[in-house]
Amino acid sequence: xxxxxxxxxxxxxxxxxxxxxxxxxxxxxxxxxxxxxxxxxxxxxxxxxxxxxxxxxxxxxxxxxxxxxxxxxxxxxxxxxxxxxxxxxxxxxxxxxxxxxxxxxxxxxxxxxxxxxxxxxxxxxxxxxxxxxxxxxxxxxxxxxxxxxxxxxxxxxxxxxxxxxxxxxxxxxxxxxxxxxxxxxxxx
Numbered sequence: 001x002x003x004x005x006x007x008x009x010x011x012x013x014x015x016x017x018x019x020x021x022x023x024x025x026x027x028x029x030x031x032x033x034x035x036x037x038x039x040x041x042x043x044x045x046x047x048x049x050x051x052x053x054x055x056x057x058x059x060x061x062x063x064x065x066x067x068x069x070x071x072x073x074x075x076x077x078x079x080x081x082x083x084x085x086x087x088x089x090x091x092x093x094x095x096x097x098x099x100x101x102x103x104x105x106x107x108x109x110x111x112x113x114x115x116x117x118x119x120x121x122x123x124x125x126x127x128x129x130x131x132x133x134x135x136x137x138x139x140x141x142x143x144x145x146x147x148x149x150x151x152x153x154x155x156x157x158x159x160x161x162x163x164x165x166x167x168x169x170x171x172x173x174x175x176x177x178x179x180x181x182x183x184x185x186x187x188x
Contacts, residue, residue: 024086026097028133033087034095035124035147036117037157040082040102041169046181047074054184057175064178065185072185081169082117083160085153087124092160094169101127104141119157123147 026032046054046062049072056062062076080102084095105116105125115121124144129137149157161167176184 022094024084024093024095026095026101026127026139028129028137029131030127030129032095032127033124033144034084034127035087035149035153036082036084036095036105036122037092037119038083038117038167038169040080040105041173043079043081043096043173044175045077045079047077048072048185049074054181055173055175056181057177061176061178061181065181068182069185081173083167083169084117085149085156092156094172097127098139101139101141104139108143119149119154121146121148 024032024034044056044059044062046056046065048054056065059076059078066073066076078099080097080099082095082097083092085091086093108114108116108123114123116123124147126140126142126144128140130140132138165171
């Protein structure tokens with residue numbers, strides 16, 4: 001069974017649209033420095049007009065919902081999630097980022113043949129924006145340097161990975177099928 005995600009459930013009250021103790025969202029105006037730890041997970045998010053979010057199993061499901069319920073659906077967005085170390089706080093968080101940033105990450109493999117994330121291999125990244133919002137926002141994603149994890153960071157990652165339910169992104173972001181998502185729309 002897929003799980004619905006409401007921003008109010010995953011985000012702190014101070015900035016409820018974006019960040020929380022566990023989620024670090026790439027958004028307009030961000031200036032982040034992170035070290036990716038895990039592979040990424042592709043998320044198709046359907047946002048309702050009353051600011052709720054349903055994660056669905058694929059883009060076709062999102063398009064179908066928007067076509068069938070235009071009065072309820074605001075937009076459909078494809079994003080990615082990956083565990084990272086937030087270099088500002090030193091904590092492990094889930095980085096939520098758009099496709100444009102995902103493509104920049106993948107260029108490291110395609111062009112250089114080097115790994116993006118992991119405990120033994122990987123690098124620090126900066127992610128900044130041009131200060132604009134909506135379709136005008138542009139993300140600048142730069143690989144800084146090779147950054148093997150310290151012993152303390154390795155222990156933090158090992159501890160987080162030991163709790164398989166907590167570390168498994170597919171469990172954190174279960175997706176609804178079309179029929180399940182359709183039912184949820186009427187209870188939101």
